[in-house]
Amino acid sequence: MEATETDIVVIGGGPGGYTAAFYAAAKGQRVVLVEKARRLGGVCLNSGCIPSKALLHVAKVVHEAKCVESCGIEFPKPAIHLSKLRNWKDAILIKLTHGLMSLAGRRNVTVIFGEARFHSSKVLEVDGQRISFDHAIIATGSAPAVPKIFNINDKRVMTSTEALEIDDIPSDLLVVGGGYIGMELGTVYAALGSQVVVAEALGGILLGADPDLARIVQDRAMKIFSQIRLNAKVTGLKAEGSGIRVAMEFEGIRKEERYDRVLVAVGRVPISGNLGLEKLKIAVDEKGFIRVDKKHRTTVSHIYAVGDVAGGMLLAHKASRDAKAAVDHILREDPPEGRDVMPAVVFTDPEVAWCGVTEEESRSNHIPAQIVKFPWGASGRAASMDRTDGMTKLLIDPKTEEILGVGICGVGAGELIGEASLAIQMGAKAADLARGIRPHPTLSETLTECAEMFYGHSTNVFSRKRG
Numbered sequence: 001m002e003a004t005e006t007d008i009v010v011i012g013g014g015p016g017g018y019t020a021a022f023y024a025a026a027k028g029q030r031v032v033l034v035e036k037a038r039r040l041g042g043v044c045l046n047s048g049c050i051p052s053k054a055l056l057h058v059a060k061v062v063h064e065a066k067c068v069e070s071c072g073i074e075f076p077k078p079a080i081h082l083s084k085l086r087n088w089k090d091a092i093l094i095k096l097t098h099g100l101m102s103l104a105g106r107r108n109v110t111v112i113f114g115e116a117r118f119h120s121s122k123v124l125e126v127d128g129q130r131i132s133f134d135h136a137i138i139a140t141g142s143a144p145a146v147p148k149i150f151n152i153n154d155k156r157v158m159t160s161t162e163a164l165e166i167d168d169i170p171s172d173l174l175v176v177g178g179g180y181i182g183m184e185l186g187t188v189y190a191a192l193g194s195q196v197v198v199a200e201a202l203g204g205i206l207l208g209a210d211p212d213l214a215r216i217v218q219d220r221a222m223k224i225f226s227q228i229r230l231n232a233k234v235t236g237l238k239a240e241g242s243g244i245r246v247a248m249e250f251e252g253i254r255k256e257e258r259y260d261r262v263l264v265a266v267g268r269v270p271i272s273g274n275l276g277l278e279k280l281k282i283a284v285d286e287k288g289f290i291r292v293d294k295k296h297r298t299t300v301s302h303i304y305a306v307g308d309v310a311g312g313m314l315l316a317h318k319a320s321r322d323a324k325a326a327v328d329h330i331l332r333e334d335p336p337e338g339r340d341v342m343p344a345v346v347f348t349d350p351e352v353a354w355c356g357v358t359e360e361e362s363r364s365n366h367i368p369a370q371i372v373k374f375p376w377g378a379s380g381r382a383a384s385m386d387r388t389d390g391m392t393k394l395l396i397d398p399k400t401e402e403i404l405g406v407g408i409c410g411v412g413a414g415e416l417i418g419e420a421s422l423a424i425q426m427g428a429k430a431a432d433l434a435r436g437i438r439p440h441p442t443l444s445e446t447l448t449e450c451a452e453m454f455y456g457h458s459t460n461v462f463s464r465k466r467g
Helices: 015-026 042-047 049-071 082-106 180-192 211-224 316-330 359-364 380-384 413-425 430-435 445-455
Strands: 004-011 031-035 110-113 116-120 123-126 129-138 142-144 172-176 195-200 227-230 233-240 243-250 253-259 261-264 268-270 303-305 344-346 351-356 370-375 391-396 403-410
Touching: 004 015, 015 031, 015 042, 015 082, 015 129, 015 316, 031 129, 042 049, 042 082, 049 082, 049 180, 129 316, 172 180, 172 243, 172 253, 180 195, 180 211, 180 261, 180 344, 211 227, 211 351, 211 391, 211 403, 243 261, 303 316, 344 413, 351 413, 359 391, 359 403, 370 445, 391 430, 391 445, 403 413, 403 445, 413 445, 430 445
Parallel strands: 004 031, 004 129, 031 110, 129 303, 172 195, 172 261, 195 227
Antiparallel strands: 116 123, 123 129, 142 268, 233 243, 243 253, 344 351, 351 403, 370 391, 391 403
């Protein structure tokens, strides 16, 4: 069998995969991009980030229409046309995936659709076709975790993938898991008319975020959802004619309840099986994540792994960053040593975003930090939007005054965190942030005011001068 020859083969067409392929091609490499599904974009574009944000936009409009009643404006109850909603969402995905295919063609990236498996350390097999390569980058991503207790083979028990299809609007929806996926999709279904109960096994929601930021989200979610149950453990599911019978332990009581649908949002697992990794002795950890070094190399030095399949923060922008770093290393073009500051955003209402050192990390790792918090109740822009339920928080080194971390909860927090991430990456100090001129009235001013509070001269909030 004659093999296709290439410099770099990339397995997986999501943000890590297509970024690696396009970047390597721009650097003059011959590239083959292999994708198991029939269109590029991966989970993020097709059944994750993009469709969920489209639906969250709809949810935001619905909630805002109701919230302006306090401003003297009333709208009739919205009519939900699911087929139109699905068609609108799907049209966005189709447009973006077509755009990726067009870019692949213009960059001379060969795209092959099919199931990839390593035939040897230098040959990949895709549905009978062989590809000979010098380097490989594995970017196969992750999938929703479905613990055995939830696997009852009933379509009314959904993961995020099925939930984003919006087949119907259940009257009663149980969301198992109070992480970002559960909270985001719970918000969507609540806006569409479902009575949503969130059951989180641990003592708080959004455990990656600092509790003071997550609490703001929880307080608002309590007005949107029927209930948020913490320390609630689902012990069994059973299909019955009218829905799903759920057994749960909550507040020391075991109870059974019926729901029309159940959304399982308890995490994600790597897609690393069926690649033939064991044949090459590529190491994976106990959860199936591929082990890599700081250069994203696997235990086979010319094979790399990036994004979700390699573990760490399961974020699309991290996958893209990993991809470029891997290509740079393959081409021996490593950038100068520096710190990557990886922002995280949860697109709830309000949004939560953070980067650098969190308050929890500073305590557990004994990192000295002075914490300054600016309440959005003192922001003119937040007040004019009737959204003062927010906070901007800085963690500042008390000796050097360098910004260590930033946390923001509020409307548009995801759009604000980019500036904060860049500030930390560039080693900015609180004085640099305080001196920045930001337009008024905007939410970006909360970064200025928070930094000024560190010095005791915030315009809109009284704070004592730092000793």
